[in-house]
Amino acid sequence: MKKQWTGAEIRQSFVDFFVSHGHTFVPSSSLVPGGDQTLLFTNAGMVQFKDVFLGTDVRPYTRAVNSQKCMRVAGKHNDLDDVGRDDTHHTFFEMLGNWSFGDYYKKEAIAWAWELLTEVWGLDKSKLWTTCFKDDKGSIPSDEEAYANWVKQPGIIPEQVLFNGRKENFWEMADVGPCGPCSEIHIDRGAEYCNKQAVPGHICRVNGDCARFTELWNLVFIQYNRLSPTDLQPLPATHVDTGMGFERIVSVMQGVNSNYRTDLLFPLIQTVQRLTGHTDAEVAGNFTPYRVLADHARAATFLITDGVVPGNIGRNYICRMIVRRAARFGRKLGLGEPFMAKIAQTVIDTYGAAFPDLRRNHATILDNLTREEQRFQRTVDAGLGRLNELLGELRSRGETVLDGQEAFDLYATLGLPYELARDEARDQGLDVDETGFRQAMDEHRIASGAGKAFGAQGGEHVDIFRGVLKNLIAAGKLTVEGVAYDPYESLEVKDRLLAIVKDGVSVTDAEAGDTVAVVLSKTCFYVESGGQMSDAGSIQSVSGPAWEIAVEETRKPAAGVIVHIGKVTRGSPQVDDEIFAVVDTQRRWDIMRNHTATHLLHAELHAVLGEHARQAGSLVAPDRLRFDFTHPEAIPAETLEKIEAGVNQAILENYRLNTTIKPLAQAIAEGAMALFGEKYSETVRTITIGSHLSEGGSHLSEGGSHLSEGGQLLPISYELCGGTHVGETGDIGLFLILNEGSAAAGVRRIEAVTGRGAYEVVQRRFKALKQSAALLGSALEDVPAKAQALLDDAGSARKQIQRLRQDLVAAEFVRHLAEVPFVADVPVLALVLPNADADTLRQMTDRFRKQYPSGVVVLGSAVDNRPALIACVTDDLVKRGLNAGEIVRTIAQVIDGSGGGRPTLAQAGGKDASRLQEAIDQVVPIVKAKLK
Numbered sequence: 001m002k003k004q005w006t007g008a009e010i011r012q013s014f015v016d017f018f019v020s021h022g023h024t025f026v027p028s029s030s031l032v033p034g035g036d037q038t039l040l041f042t043n044a045g046m047v048q049f050k051d052v053f054l055g056t057d058v059r060p061y062t063r064a065v066n067s068q069k070c071m072r073v074a075g076k077h078n079d080l081d082d083v084g085r086d087d088t089h090h091t092f093f094e095m096l097g098n099w100s101f102g103d104y105y106k107k108e109a110i111a112w113a114w115e116l117l118t119e120v121w122g123l124d125k126s127k128l129w130t131t132c133f134k135d136d137k138g139s140i141p142s143d144e145e146a147y148a149n150w151v152k153q154p155g156i157i158p159e160q161v162l163f164n165g166r167k168e169n170f171w172e173m174a175d176v177g178p179c180g181p182c183s184e185i186h187i188d189r190g191a192e193y194c195n196k197q198a199v200p201g202h203i204c205r206v207n208g209d210c211a212r213f214t215e216l217w218n219l220v221f222i223q224y225n226r227l228s229p230t231d232l233q234p235l236p237a238t239h240v241d242t243g244m245g246f247e248r249i250v251s252v253m254q255g256v257n258s259n260y261r262t263d264l265l266f267p268l269i270q271t272v273q274r275l276t277g278h279t280d281a282e283v284a285g286n287f288t289p290y291r292v293l294a295d296h297a298r299a300a301t302f303l304i305t306d307g308v309v310p311g312n313i314g315r316n317y318i319c320r321m322i323v324r325r326a327a328r329f330g331r332k333l334g335l336g337e338p339f340m341a342k343i344a345q346t347v348i349d350t351y352g353a354a355f356p357d358l359r360r361n362h363a364t365i366l367d368n369l370t371r372e373e374q375r376f377q378r379t380v381d382a383g384l385g386r387l388n389e390l391l392g393e394l395r396s397r398g399e400t401v402l403d404g405q406e407a408f409d410l411y412a413t414l415g416l417p418y419e420l421a422r423d424e425a426r427d428q429g430l431d432v433d434e435t436g437f438r439q440a441m442d443e444h445r446i447a448s449g450a451g452k453a454f455g456a457q458g459g460e461h462v463d464i465f466r467g468v469l470k471n472l473i474a475a476g477k478l479t480v481e482g483v484a485y486d487p488y489e490s491l492e493v494k495d496r497l498l499a500i501v502k503d504g505v506s507v508t509d510a511e512a513g514d515t516v517a518v519v520l521s522k523t524c525f526y527v528e529s530g531g532q533m534s535d536a537g538s539i540q541s542v543s544g545p546a547w548e549i550a551v552e553e554t555r556k557p558a559a560g561v562i563v564h565i566g567k568v569t570r571g572s573p574q575v576d577d578e579i580f581a582v583v584d585t586q587r588r589w590d591i592m593r594n595h596t597a598t599h600l601l602h603a604e605l606h607a608v609l610g611e612h613a614r615q616a617g618s619l620v621a622p623d624r625l626r627f628d629f630t631h632p633e634a635i636p637a638e639t640l641e642k643i644e645a646g647v648n649q650a651i652l653e654n655y656r657l658n659t660t661i662k663p664l665a666q667a668i669a670e671g672a673m674a675l676f677g678e679k680y681s682e683t684v685r686t687i688t689i690g691s692h693l694s695e696g697g698s699h700l701s702e703g704g705s706h707l708s709e710g711g712q713l714l715p716i717s718y719e720l721c722g723g724t725h726v727g728e729t730g731d732i733g734l735f736l737i738l739n740e741g742s743a744a745a746g747v748r749r750i751e752a753v754t755g756r757g758a759y760e761v762v763q764r765r766f767k768a769l770k771q772s773a774a775l776l777g778s779a780l781e782d783v784p785a786k787a788q789a790l791l792d793d794a795g796s797a798r799k800q801i802q803r804l805r806q807d808l809v810a811a812e813f814v815r816h817l818a819e820v821p822f823v824a825d826v827p828v829l830a831l832v833l834p835n836a837d838a839d840t841l842r843q844m845t846d847r848f849r850k851q852y853p854s855g856v857v858v859l860g861s862a863v864d865n866r867p868a869l870i871a872c873v874t875d876d877l878v879k880r881g882l883n884a885g886e887i888v889r890t891i892a893q894v895i896d897g898s899g900g901g902r903p904t905l906a907q908a909g910g911k912d913a914s915r916l917q918e919a920i921d922q923v924v925p926i927v928k929a930k931l932k
């Protein structure tokens, strides 16, 4: 009987096969591309190797195999709209690949591909078709080498080896850069798989666009470097880059007609079925929403695991969109309550063994999904309400298509996704402009700093320094390993000046005032990495004429080259001069204190807030540290104090730090914390605080360990880290949190200081406290009580002043009340009073009315230069044509103000206090004119 393969077995056998052929297994990198701000998500297996192909990175291996987590949500490869509508599109997927970096080439790549598919996995040789490159434009040579290798594979049918043109069989990374021909392997799944039988004239064939022929594997042979559309140069070293869609090969091996019916995704479909209570027939009849829910739940689960929680911009926005789209399809299936966490649980169960991070982040995943669904439920009704208003306006204008920008604003402000708006519009016989929506979203995305095109890799400097490196190696001044880098052992080196680059050109000497980049054969200057800033310092001549370069930063522009960038402060440095380079020691110590404190803070956040509080960004500068981490809400002051106290306790314990170099896999297995968006090689440096991990991974006791549940000793902190650290935590001195706030949706930020920085803060604040105490004439500890007492005094004084002011106003008013002038038979008092607030003015009008049951009073006053007016007309006079509101509105114009009220009582404010009297002077003429 034929072996029935599980998805996990297929993944593992792929890896095992290539490991047995000398490949190094490289674990999947994060969905957030390491060190590449230009790419939204890791979208292919080659992303983590891109720098190797571009020559800016070197690896200790030349053969690699991996299964890479990928995301594609937009662009030429995929559109979110396709996902769910068919059996093959996904947002998240895995890509299997084997790689040769200047090692084996077509002969081995082709033979191994054939052997794995037909011998190991037992696919029918007669069903396999392969393709080779033949240029349809006739300018690039045909790939006869690949063809010759294919036709000699055992059991292959030579007629099933085809040639195709550029569109199918020539691969390019970008408009310029590495490229080459490729070979694809397709499988004929049989006539019953054809889904184009209804199309007139359809013939099933390779690349014929029906489901019968399926592409399994693409082998890319990188042998050229494209310099321009017409200039193709052969590369000195050739590479192999292959990609096999994991879900697809699993569907073929398991003999199912949909990726969603493999054992990777079908358990998710079944979970949804349990939630809806549908029969199998109902599931089949509603397969689109089922596929959407399975795909999106899997994608969101992996995104959150990699630190991408739902939010408003960039990657976080994509996560939100995916959760909300799933929620909408869930509604279609009648799911009213939050349900994503339940599907995510199945994702974790299905994938947890291959991706242990899923299990580690279990609680965070479920929590984030449920919160996002709840947020969506709260906003979606408001969004639909506003949409219906807009659609009503649209209809009344006689139009049928809602503007794309308006639809995007609905999304941006009320969280209503385009798809939902479109569905609602179409239900009413209207539509939404999709192009306009996408455009608005792209603009938004670019403005948010994400989703830009595959960008330049370090610019023109890469070439200059690569050239410098080549020349130095050729001249025997550097080994092929390049510049020796050791920022850990010493802070000074003696060496020779190997190269000077000024204004992008390699020169032999420089002058005082020049900004230069210089290369030595070895350096102890730290190069910015993992959030830790570069070192600064100085390079000086040790013999001959004196000169000095003040180094401001260091960089690594290409593999093997480290440059020191700075200004020549005196003299004239020349290539080959003997030099002495020294790192600014005090600055470096400040940085090391902040870096070690960052590790302690990270560990303390885990201990106090929980495992979900993972690093989402970090800056280690000389004057401060900044740490971003995933956490849904603001941290209360007492909790923050507890965290700060915990870090300081670890400092006082004076734990020793241990640095160990070990295999990445071992460090991960031991539970070392690895960070998002960081690239790791397979040998890593680990920093342990509080206990020592031996080579074998057992935990030895050495002060400052936690006992785990199993009674095993665990360190306080254990991280993969290439940074520089203090020897013992006591070196940090003091740790102070300056503030805590929001960095992004679901991400909090803590800024803190240590050592000298902390001392300065304490000193500054202590001084301020002492000054306050001196001003208050109190002891330091009594400052708060004394300040409170003063505030209370000031409060009652203010009240007293107000009372006195009212008394004064009243006295003034009473004088005028005795001699109110008449207009015809009506007493009319129009008056500016000094310093009366609105309240006082009202009281004065009441007094007037008590004395004059029939009459008009209009008062104006200004407090702190802000004028106010009040008018009062008795009922009987309203009947005779007078109106308080009208009077106030008219005269308020004079003071540049406005107001209103009832016919009997009205008031106004204004801006121009200097014209109050002028305004009041208008009252008598108005009364005269209006009075009947």
Ligand SMILES: [Zn+2]
Residues within 6 Å of the ligand: 194, 195, 196, 197, 202, 203, 204, 205, 210, 211, 212
């Ligand atoms: Zn067909």
Ligand SMILES: [Zn+2]
Residues within 6 Å of the ligand: 530, 595, 599, 719, 720, 721, 722, 723
């Ligand atoms: Zn670190």
